[in-house]
Amino acid sequence: MLEATSRFETNEGQKYLVQLCKHFAHKIEVEHAGDRGELRFSCGTGFLLASAEGLSIRVRSPDDRSLGETKAVIESHLLRFAFREPSGPLLWTPAA
Structure with missing residues (x-):
């Protein structure tokens, strides 16, 4: 499995976590508890x-194409929900 991580700096990390989980729960399997969420x-x-400082994101997929797709769908929705935040594209780092 391949993994990558990113971080979205914001004071509204919890808000965006809830928003992403609720949005995707209509389409895919989602687990949400407190400050954590899992999108399948x-x-x-x-x-x-x-956290109070932002939203940390880790994605896991079986291959490069799927990893890129998983990153893109989460990032596009997060940036759409956070349109009032000063941000650009997320910086992704391959996980060790």
Whole structure:
């Protein structure tokens, strides 16, 4: 499995975690408890962790194409929900 991580700096990490989990729960299997969320897409899984400083994201997929797709779907929705935040594309780092 391949993994990548990113972080979205915001004071609204919990808000965006809840928003992403509720949005995707209509389409895919989602687990949400407190400051954590898990999004299970057909292309991979996203793990979210909210804090007072932001939203940490880790994605896991079986191959490069699926990893790119998982990153793209989470990132596009997060940036759409956070349109009032000063942000650009997320910086993704391959996980060790």
